[in-house]
Structures are given as structure tokens and as C-alpha cells.
Amino acid sequence: MFEREALISDSSVATQRKIAIQALPLARVSQNTGFIFGLPSSYAEIWHYRDLLGQLTRREIRAKYKASVLGILWSLVRPLVQLLIYYFAIGQVLGAARSIPDFAIYVFSGLTLWGLFVEVLTLSPQSLLSNGGIIKKVYVPRELFTLSAIANALLNFGIQLILLVIFTFITGAVPPLAEIGYGVLGLAIVIVLTFGLGLLISAINVYVRDLEHLIGVLLTIFFWLSPIVYTFAFVKTTLQGFWLELYLANPVTVAVMGFQKATWRAGSEALDTWPDDLMTRLIVALVVAVVFTFIAQRLFSRMQRSIAQEI
Numbered sequence: 001m002f003e004r005e006a007l008i009s010d011s012s013v014a015t016q017r018k019i020a021i022q023a024l025p026l027a028r029v030s031q032n033t034g035f036i037f038g039l040p041s042s043y044a045e046i047w048h049y050r051d052l053l054g055q056l057t058r059r060e061i062r063a064k065y066k067a068s069v070l071g072i073l074w075s076l077v078r079p080l081v082q083l084l085i086y087y088f089a090i091g092q093v094l095g096a097a098r099s100i101p102d103f104a105i106y107v108f109s110g111l112t113l114w115g116l117f118v119e120v121l122t123l124s125p126q127s128l129l130s131n132g133g134i135i136k137k138v139y140v141p142r143e144l145f146t147l148s149a150i151a152n153a154l155l156n157f158g159i160q161l162i163l164l165v166i167f168t169f170i171t172g173a174v175p176p177l178a179e180i181g182y183g184v185l186g187l188a189i190v191i192v193l194t195f196g197l198g199l200l201i202s203a204i205n206v207y208v209r210d211l212e213h214l215i216g217v218l219l220t221i222f223f224w225l226s227p228i229v230y231t232f233a234f235v236k237t238t239l240q241g242f243w244l245e246l247y248l249a250n251p252v253t254v255a256v257m258g259f260q261k262a263t264w265r266a267g268s269e270a271l272d273t274w275p276d277d278l279m280t281r282l283i284v285a286l287v288v289a290v291v292f293t294f295i296a297q298r299l300f301s302r303m304q305r306s307i308a309q310e311i
Helices: 002-023 038-048 050-064 070-094 103-127 129-137 143-171 179-206 211-223 230-238 242-248 251-263 263-268 278-311
Strands: none
Touching: 002 211, 038 050, 038 143, 038 263, 038 278, 050 143, 070 103, 070 143, 103 129, 103 143, 103 179, 103 211, 103 251, 143 179, 143 251, 179 211, 179 251, 230 242, 242 251, 251 278
């Protein structure tokens, strides 16, 4: 008897709760996906969840270096190994170091910014898939996962930049402060561009898993399309007219040159090392990166509607 009364009571409570829920007004829990007017609400949501972004970033750092003796110092190992390989193979064996003063600083400067670009695009394909448990359970702005990858990459970039600055002081090759604007613009281009590319890559990879492998191939190709182990002076003697402009149309190429100009003192003393209008090209590249990222974020906002089901 008591058991039956308890069942009736539970049923009554459940019915009352159902009626109360149905009476609640509908509230939007996802972004406004309008192509133009949805942008402010998207970034407002990202700002609202900024604490979660910090938690995601710290979680990724702890997971990456868990049970590691050197910890975050491992972020220096790969660029230093690359530097040694390129310095020996290209600088000494092929003789590039004889024509490029302070060759080690030049190469490490390019590798530092390029490493930021590569790390974000390498982490982006799995940024949504690896957080599928969160995405399926609660609503959070999906852009946070790409921003978390950028934050992790920026941490590694900062450590490498500190090492680069220390190296310039030790060798007495400190670049003039007047050139720092070039480096700031170059860094801004890479950050903005990787945000847009990261969003598109993460969303598309949910539907087409082959994209992750394609990204690795493309990054290998584009590494050699940026003046990291060779100078722009060499490019000018090889490419002319349309092909030279096509080479300079790559925003990452221009960004790398801007960053090198700000951190490589020997480059500021050579007139043929950079394009004559490098500052103008940097500004144009930044505008292009901003426009591209705007379009990428709006496309991502549309595609994210069915991401939880696909994951």
C-alpha cells in the first residue's frame, strides 16, 4: 500500500515538473547564425565564456606535459633541432650561411613565427573531436577550442621568442627598436589568420576526416614557400613579374618577413633583403586576414549546428 502511494506521489511530481517546464518561455542557447548580425553575439558569447577558455588552455598544457621531466621546456626541443639541421645542412653544407649574415638568428626567427602557425593548424583538426564529450553534453561556443589551441601555441611561441631575444643580446645583434612594428604586424597576421583557418579546419574535419592528413602535406609545401631558410633576395633573382607577386600574395610569407625584419639586425642593413613596400604589404595582409577570419567564423557558425550529431 505504501509502495503504491509512493509511486503515485512520484508520478504526480513528475507531471507537475513537466507542466512547469512546458510553461517556461523558449530561450536561445546557441549563437545567432546570421551572416552579418550574428557576429556581435558570437564574440559576446566568447567573452562571456573567457574563464572556460582559461580552463581549457590549462587542461591542454597539463595533459601535454603530464609526467614529463622537462615539462614545457620540450617546446624548445623541436625548433632547436630544426635550427641545427637547417644551419648545418643548408647553412654550412650548401653554403647559405656564407651569404646570409647571422644565419642562425635569421633561421630561428623564421622558425619561431612559422612554428606558431604550424602548431595551431596541427592542433585544429582534432580540437572539436577531442572535446566531443563536452560538446554533446552542454552548449559552449565552439570557437573556444580553436582559441585554446592558439593560446597553447602562443605560450610555446613566447618561450622561443625569449630565447631568440637572449640570443641576439649574447651575439650583439640586437635589432633596432624602430623595426619592432614590422614584427607586431607579422605576429598579428599569423594569429588572426590561424584563428580563421583553425575554425574552418576543425569544423570540416568533423565531416571529412581526411583533412587532417592533407593539412600536414600542405604545411610541408608552404614551409618552402616562405623565406625561412633562404632570403627574399634569392627569390627576386629567381622569380619576376606575376610569379613574384604571386609569391608575395601569401600572407604568411609577408608575415614571416616582417617578423624577421624586426628580430634580425643584419637584415635591416641590406637593402635588397625585403620588398620595398613591406610595411604596406603587411597592412594589406592583415586586412585580408581579418576579412577572411570574419567569413570563416560565420561559416563555422553555420556548420556547428550539426557538429554534436556528427561527433
